[in-house]
Amino acid sequence: MTQLASARLRETIFAVMADRGLPPVGEHEALFSTGRLDSLAATEVLTMLETDYGIDLADEDFDILQIDTLHDLEMMLSMRVRVAA
Amino acid sequence: MKLRPIHSGETDAAVTLLAEGFADRSPEAWRAGLERLLAYASHIGEPSVGQIVSARGADAGICLTIPSTRTAYTGTPQKVVNLGAFYLRPGHEWMAALLMRRLAADAAIDYTDLTASPSMREINRNVGFEDRSHGALVIPLPAAAFRPGRSARILRVHDIPTGRISDGHRRLLDEHATLGCVALGVELDGICHPLICARLRRRGLPGAQIVLARDRQFIRAALGPIARHLLARGLTFLMLPGDDRQGFPEAVVWAQSAPVQTTRQPEGDALDFTFSEAVFFQPG
Numbered sequence: 001m002t003q004l005a006s007a008r009l010r011e012t013i014f015a016v017m018a019d020r021g022l023p024p025v026g027e028h029e030a031l032f033s034t035g036r037l038d039s040l041a042a043t044e045v046l047t048m049l050e051t052d053y054g055i056d057l058a059d060e061d062f063d064i065l066q067i068d069t070l071h072d073l074e075m076m077l078s079m080r081v082r083v084a085a
Numbered sequence: 086m087k088l089r090p091i092h093s094g095e096t097d098a099a100v101t102l103l104a105e106g107f108a109d110r111s112p113e114a115w116r117a118g119l120e121r122l123l124a125y126a127s128h129i130g131e132p133s134v135g136q137i138v139s140a141r142g143a144d145a146g147i148c149l150t151i152p153s154t155r156t157a158y159t160g161t162p163q164k165v166v167n168l169g170a171f172y173l174r175p176g177h178e179w180m181a182a183l184l185m186r187r188l189a190a191d192a193a194i195d196y197t198d199l200t201a202s203p204s205m206r207e208i209n210r211n212v213g214f215e216d217r218s219h220g221a222l223v224i225p226l227p228a229a230a231f232r233p234g235r236s237a238r239i240l241r242v243h244d245i246p247t248g249r250i251s252d253g254h255r256r257l258l259d260e261h262a263t264l265g266c267v268a269l270g271v272e273l274d275g276i277c278h279p280l281i282c283a284r285l286r287r288r289g290l291p292g293a294q295i296v297l298a299r300d301r302q303f304i305r306a307a308l309g310p311i312a313r314h315l316l317a318r319g320l321t322f323l324m325l326p327g328d329d330r331q332g333f334p335e336a337v338v339w340a341q342s343a344p345v346q347t348t349r350q351p352e353g354d355a356l357d358f359t360f361s362e363a364v365f366f367q368p369g
Binding site: 032033034035037038039040041042043044046047058059062063064065 | 086140141176177178179180181182183185187190204207208211212
């Protein structure tokens with residue numbers, strides 16, 4: 001089975017959702033822009049992107065809209081892993 | 086998410102967002118304050134006074150970034166940017182952390198947030214801000230006015246004799262008086278200190294908040310004459326950050342008040358909020 005680039009991040013997101021009593025979310029369902037997760041949860045995800053995945057949040061090329069669904073997150077991280085390789 | 090700087094060509098877009106996000110102030114009041122701020126920025130050679138956030142091609146939020154250099158009670162001048170009037174339209178609040186990271190990206194600058202909402206305070210803590218105070222003291226001036234005068238004497242800025250105050254302090258007093266603040270010299274034990282207060286309203290009552298003071302001890306020692314001076318000008322309370330009532334028995338603690346949040350450790354005990362949001366957006 002292919003290891004997802006976002007595996008650790010997914011665990012965090014699922015844990016945050018479980019903490020808040022939220023049901024599981026589909027790959028293409030918006031996490032943040034629909035209000036499912038709030039700005040503090042977004043802060044947690046952004047901090048993890050920075051500390052665990054080395055993403056420079058100050059970089060203007062980083063578009064926050066790329067983290068609104070699990071699918072978008074996966075695409076963004078996979079692309080960055082490929083570029084880094 | 087994209088950011089575009091606020092300069093004079095963006096006034097209309099900025100006022101729309103500010104009046105929408107902070108409806109307790111009229112669009113006209115926001116426009117007047119923004120124009121004061123733009124004139125100040127132009128005077129000091131700064132290109133912008135904040136950023137407008139856009140997402141998917143539409144304006145989604147705003148944050149003012151007010152630059153200044155702190156000089157009053159520091160050994161070395163410190164660049165400061167006061168972040169104020171932070172607003173993201175519904176559905177975009179989740180972008181707050183990233184926006185703050187981008188706005189407060191220069192480690193050499195002391196970023197300050199003096200008015201963060203409860204949810205923003207937590208986000209600020211996560212992106213590098215630390216709380217430097219808790220709550221606020223609200224001192225009813227009619228009560229404080231009964232304090233004895235001791236050796237303190239109040240001087241209006243134009244009445245301060247040449248040489249009694251440093252050029253830097255005098256310049257700060259002049260500039261803040263022009264911006265509508267109460268700017269005074271306070272002689273205490275033979276030394277003249279600057280004192281600047283911005284006007285504000287709470288529950289319909291006119292009051293003042295400390296913008297510049299040497300320290301809390303100085304305010305405590307000169308409170309009687311300061312209270313009488315402000316009261317005579319129609320101001321009914323004086324507000325300063327912190328919840329320690331020691332030395333201010335007449336004060337009420339307002340626990341919900343936003344903490345002073347900054348990214349760098351303050352140098353010394355001075356209260357210095359010069360050229361902050363409170364100065365440019367005083368009630369008319």
